[in-house]
Amino acid sequence: MQVAGITNQQEVYVVSDKSPFKINQILIIEDESQGNLRGEVVETTSYNKYIPLNINGEMADSKVLQSLRSLGYNVDDNTIYIARVRLIVETEYPVSTGSRVRLPEFHEVKDLFVKSSPDKGLVLGVIKSTEELNETLEDEYRDLQCIFQDGKIYPQTGVPFIFDIRSMQQYPHIGIFGGSGSGKSFGMRVILEELMSLNIPTVVLDPHYEMDFTLSSDGLDEKYRGDFSNKFKCLEIGKHIGVKFTDLSTNDLISLIGAASAGTLTEPMVNVISQIHKPRDTYFTFEERLSLLREAQELGSEKKIQDRLNGAEDEIEKDRYKRMLEIYRQYGSLPSASVNGVHWRLQSLYREGLFTNDIKMIENCLLEGKMAVVQGQIKILNVFATYIINNLYHKRRDYRDGLQRGEAAEFFPPFVLAFDESHNFAPKGYETSAKSIIKEIAQEGRKYGVFLILATQRPTLLDETVTAQLNTKLVFRTVRASDIETIQKETDISPEEAKRLPYLRSGDAFISSAIFGRTIPVRIRMAKSTSNHTENPFDELFEMLNKKDIELYEMIKPHLPVYPDDLLSLLNKLDGNRVRDVDSLIRTLEVLVEKGYIRKNKTIFGEAYETA
Amino acid sequence: MKLEDLRGRLMAVDKKFKEMYEGLERNKIKSIIYDKMGKPVSLKKLSGYEIENITEKRGIVGVDGSINSYGGIYPHYISLIQSMAKSTLPKEEDIILQDVYVPLFEDEDGQAEDELKRRARMSKLELQAASFAMESFSSKVIFMDGSLMHYGIDCPSEWKKFKEKAISTGKIIIGITEEVKTKDIAEILKTELNLNDSILYDREVLFGILNEGEMLEFRRDLKSKKSESGIKSCYVRLSEDPQVAGLDFIEEQYVEALKYADLIYTLTPEKGRGIPLWLDIVDKEVKVTDEMVKSLVESTISREIREMLLNPKRSKRG
Numbered sequence: 001m002q003v004a005g006i007t008n009q010q011e012v013y014v015v016s017d018k019s020p021f022k023i024n025q026i027l028i029i030e031d032e033s034q035g036n037l038r039g040e041v042v043e044t045t046s047y048n049k050y051i052p053l054n055i056n057g058e059m060a061d062s063k064v065l066q067s068l069r070s071l072g073y074n075v076d077d078n079t080i081y082i083a084r085v086r087l088i089v090e091t092e093y094p095v096s097t098g099s100r101v102r103l104p105e106f107h108e109v110k111d112l113f114v115k116s117s118p119d120k121g122l123v124l125g126v127i128k129s130t131e132e133l134n135e136t137l138e139d140e141y142r143d144l145q146c147i148f149q150d151g152k153i154y155p156q157t158g159v160p161f162i163f164d165i166r167s168m169q170q171y172p173h174i175g176i177f178g179g180s181g182s183g184k185s186f187g188m189r190v191i192l193e194e195l196m197s198l199n200i201p202t203v204v205l206d207p208h209y210e211m212d213f214t215l216s217s218d219g220l221d222e223k224y225r226g227d228f229s230n231k232f233k234c235l236e237i238g239k240h241i242g243v244k245f246t247d248l249s250t251n252d253l254i255s256l257i258g259a260a261s262a263g264t265l266t267e268p269m270v271n272v273i274s275q276i277h278k279p280r281d282t283y284f285t286f287e288e289r290l291s292l293l294r295e296a297q298e299l300g301s302e303k304k305i306q307d308r309l310n311g312a313e314d315e316i317e318k319d320r321y322k323r324m325l326e327i328y329r330q331y332g333s334l335p336s337a338s339v340n341g342v343h344w345r346l347q348s349l350y351r352e353g354l355f356t357n358d359i360k361m362i363e364n365c366l367l368e369g370k371m372a373v374v375q376g377q378i379k380i381l382n383v384f385a386t387y388i389i390n391n392l393y394h395k396r397r398d399y400r401d402g403l404q405r406g407e408a409a410e411f412f413p414p415f416v417l418a419f420d421e422s423h424n425f426a427p428k429g430y431e432t433s434a435k436s437i438i439k440e441i442a443q444e445g446r447k448y449g450v451f452l453i454l455a456t457q458r459p460t461l462l463d464e465t466v467t468a469q470l471n472t473k474l475v476f477r478t479v480r481a482s483d484i485e486t487i488q489k490e491t492d493i494s495p496e497e498a499k500r501l502p503y504l505r506s507g508d509a510f511i512s513s514a515i516f517g518r519t520i521p522v523r524i525r526m527a528k529s530t531s532n533h534t535e536n537p538f539d540e541l542f543e544m545l546n547k548k549d550i551e552l553y554e555m556i557k558p559h560l561p562v563y564p565d566d567l568l569s570l571l572n573k574l575d576g577n578r579v580r581d582v583d584s585l586i587r588t589l590e591v592l593v594e595k596g597y598i599r600k601n602k603t604i605f606g607e608a609y610e611t612a
Numbered sequence: 613m614k615l616e617d618l619r620g621r622l623m624a625v626d627k628k629f630k631e632m633y634e635g636l637e638r639n640k641i642k643s644i645i646y647d648k649m650g651k652p653v654s655l656k657k658l659s660g661y662e663i664e665n666i667t668e669k670r671g672i673v674g675v676d677g678s679i680n681s682y683g684g685i686y687p688h689y690i691s692l693i694q695s696m697a698k699s700t701l702p703k704e705e706d707i708i709l710q711d712v713y714v715p716l717f718e719d720e721d722g723q724a725e726d727e728l729k730r731r732a733r734m735s736k737l738e739l740q741a742a743s744f745a746m747e748s749f750s751s752k753v754i755f756m757d758g759s760l761m762h763y764g765i766d767c768p769s770e771w772k773k774f775k776e777k778a779i780s781t782g783k784i785i786i787g788i789t790e791e792v793k794t795k796d797i798a799e800i801l802k803t804e805l806n807l808n809d810s811i812l813y814d815r816e817v818l819f820g821i822l823n824e825g826e827m828l829e830f831r832r833d834l835k836s837k838k839s840e841s842g843i844k845s846c847y848v849r850l851s852e853d854p855q856v857a858g859l860d861f862i863e864e865q866y867v868e869a870l871k872y873a874d875l876i877y878t879l880t881p882e883k884g885r886g887i888p889l890w891l892d893i894v895d896k897e898v899k900v901t902d903e904m905v906k907s908l909v910e911s912t913i914s915r916e917i918r919e920m921l922l923n924p925k926r927s928k929r930g
Contacts, residue, residue: 063657064881064889070660072671073700073890 001101003029004082007094012039014083014101020046021083022129023500024521026109029085030100037095038109039085041129042496048079088112088518106136106159115515116164118144122194123162124187128508128521130158146224148507148526153219161522163191163472164515165198171471171514172446175462176455177487178476183507185210187474188420188455189527192371195416196231199369203362203392205385205419206234207378213529226528233365237376237384242357245283250274252387255433256354257345259379268338275331276342283355289327290343292320296328297336354380359388366392366415378421385425386433389417393441393450400448414449417441422454423461435463442469460486472513474522477504493519552578552588553597560598561610562589632810642821644804645828649797652826655848655877666875670750671700674894676757677738679713679730680902682909684924686723687715690913691730692905695737696898697745697754700890706897707744709737716921728766735766739774746783753784753872757891760787760860764841775842775862784869787860788876790887792818792847794858814847818856822849824882827859827873848873850880850887857886 001016014027021044029037065075087095113127123144134157141162147154174191178184193213195202204211213228235241248256254273258265276289299305305328309321349355365372376384395412402409419425425434426442441450442465454470456462460482473491478484478501488498491512497519501510512519555578556562559570567582579585589609592598599612646652658666675697683689691713698706713733715726742754763771778785798812822828827848844866847856859876861869879888910918 064879066660067658067663067878068700068889070663071667071700071890072669072702074702077702 003099025129043084121162125522125524145525175470175473182476201366201415202371210531232371238353418453420455426463650830658878673751675742680900683922695741697741732766789858820854
């Protein structure tokens with residue numbers, strides 16, 4: 001390998017006739033006057049004098065090239081590989097052409113790749129194009145993980161990518177961008193696994209019910225597994241956790257009720273809630289007000305309520321009608337259909353348990369250094385998110401601020417907040433209930449030790465203030481031009497790398513981080529755990545159908561062969577729930593013939609079904 | 613620029629050509645050739661296995677030369693000559709021979725003589741390379757780029773020795789010409805068709821006569837200029853290009869050498885100009901390019917000498 005052509009202080013061309021270059025490979029250029037220089041391959045090409053060849057206007061066809069191979073001459077040996085190499089640090093004057101170029105040893109490039117030790121950082125994957133460094137890799141960095149590619153598990157060859165969690169204080173927040181199938185969810189899973197290994201308190205919002213870490217990945221060697229069963233808790237909204245009704249503002253309540261039901265809340269319903277809800281309302285005071293109003297509207301007029309009041313038998317009833325009258329006078333003009341609508345929606349939320357719990361269990365997880373996985377339907381989760389983020393963030397902030405002021409406050413740990421589809425929570429261009437708190441954490445969070453991990457398919461739709469604060473970005477395959485443009489604007493990804501974004505393999509990512517100061521291509525490691533969601537719904541369907549067939553076959557098997565005359569008597573012996581009449585019995589038999597469990601044979605008694 | 617005049621003149625040339633070759637009916641030519649001279653043989657493309665068989669896995673060798681000059685016209689110039697023998701076997705290292713020809717160092721006997729001397733130098737160098745190849749390469753066959761005829765003219769004694777060596781070592785020498793310059797067939801045709809006063813060469817006579825992959829072998833008794841000089845030849849159409857190529861053999865090796873015709877056909881790209889790719893590859897590697905000449909001469913011959921003897925005035929034109 002040597003430097004060829006015209007060089008400058010930033011870039012050189014390197015040629016080799018032996019082996020091809022890999023993109024993002026680091027090379028050492030031995031410049032006689034400037035010493036060893038380091039450069040990164042940013043573009044590779046290969047060139048063969050003979051293919052697709054035009055020598056003296058001659059086109060070599062593949063047959064002739066094949067014939068030459070039979071004569072012992074391999075045209076491919078004449079390939080020249082060319083790499084455009086960008087120097088890591090600009091030199092004082094141009095690199096001398098003809099300088100020898102070689103592959104580096106690990107210690108020569110360690111500072112470019114490694115910023116943390118495996119036990120203090122997040123081991124996220126292997127840095128691409130570093131296979132040659134494997135031999136000289138220090139033991140500490142060897143064999144930390146497995147890589148999953150093309151359906152096979154491979155050991156780590158190359159330098160591990162270790163994210164220095166401590167530097168989050170200086171460069172907070174992580175963004176994960178990538179289209180569906182790009183490996184984004186796996187990237188998130190790997191980061192969460194690593195956070196659990198380090199016992200870092202984390203809250204994950206999981207609308208897809210996929211962040212379960214109990215199952216180990218198939219085929220992964222014992223050595224690489226991790227037991228996470230004690231490190232996280234799945235908490236379902238309504239079942240384990242809920243909202244303290246008194247903490248809700250009227251706006252929160254409107255969004256919550258709106259989220260709870262199909263369709264959007266109508267304008268009159270919103271009006272009903274905002275008029276009837278009072279600060280410091282408990283669920284019961286609010287619900288009673290609504291139900292009294294409903295009853296009053298059913299009665300229909302002040303006079304009728306008055307009549308009831310007069311006819312009341314005891315004080316309790318009297319008191320009830322009194323309040324009803326009061327409410328009717330105040331709110332009676334609200335449309336009764338809307339009042340009804342709000343009332344049953346509220347009740348259904350109550351039945352789901354949303355108001356009977358609080359977020360104590362999440363707090364406990366954080367205090368124990370565990371991960372709380374908050375699950376719930378996406379609409380409810382959206383509203384609930386605002387509530388928990390606000391609560392937890394302020395708890396942490398109050399504790400820190402208290403310390404500052406010298407007050408004794410109850411300890412609340414720093415924590416990481418992670419969620420997917422973040423463009424829904426903090427969208428560009430319009431306000432949502434969650435956006436202001438997310439923005440606040442994005443800007444102020446590092447002061448208090450609260451960090452965000454935001455994933456999204458659509459970085460373009462994410463609020464710009466938030467995007468700008470994501471100091472580390474994992475960029476997976478992205479196809480949409482507008483998103484690529486956003487990514488280019490928001491990261492130090494080079495134009496060449498941006499061009500590769502639509503073609504990245506699932507699980508390959510560019511990590512652009514202020515910590516490294518440059519973009520690093522990484523193959524994300526194999527997850528240690530797996531989501532039970534990954535089973536293909538069609539596999540599941542076929543398996544179910546098969547199971548049904550086998551069951552039917554087992555049922556019929558003892559009675560084979562079956563002649564036309566036997567059908568009725570067979571029917572009586574079978575389970576009536578599964579085969580109702582002769583017709584359905586024949587249909588069942590035909591299905592079993594089609595699937596090859598039994599076969600049909602012509603006999604003197606007519607067609608008979610026999611064992612296959 | 614006005615081109616009208618030139619265009620008119622060229623159109624007249626075109627018309628004249630058409631009149632000249634009007635009498636040449638393809639079918640008539642075909643039947644005369646097949647009748648009097650020889651029958652076409654169909655060649656076949658060989659499989660990898662057949663190629664290994666015929667070459668005994670010893671590969672093949674291509675030989676070519678190149679010459680290029682620096683300076684003005686005779687005798688104020690320097691020629692750089694290079695010849696090469698290249699085997700397809702990777703372990704056999706290329707043989708490259710080089711020479712410099714300076715007319716000012718030679719006896720002064722005119723430009724025509726100079727031209728002959730120059731050509732002789734290159735022919736000798738080519739034969740030398742091929743001769744080394746016979747000794748050190750294992751291949752049974754050596755393909756030379758161009759006709760074998762000119763060696764006997766350019767450097768008769770070297771050619772004689774070379775021929776004897778080839779025969780004694782059993783190395784088959786085949787010359788492959790893309791540009792056929794003979795007129796043996798044309799002469800016979802002229803008599804047959806009573807076209808005695810027109811000028812005819814083989815290349816125009818044979819144009820389009822053969823189908824792709826056909827070889828025209830001559831009858832043994834056919835007399836030609838070549839056969840008189842101990843060289844047997846045949847014509848062959850190796851690609852889609854309707855222009856034929858010529859194969860030259862040493863007479864003594866003729867029968868054995870014909871076995872390689874299929875191989876030659878196999879190694880020729882269909883869309884190409886009709887010679888085996890290996891010779892193209894050798895041609896490309898041996899070529900003495902203008903840049904090579906310029907940089908070599910300018911870095912080694914002192915400036916005064918260059919200005920005084922070599923630099924042609926016309927190169928100073930803007």
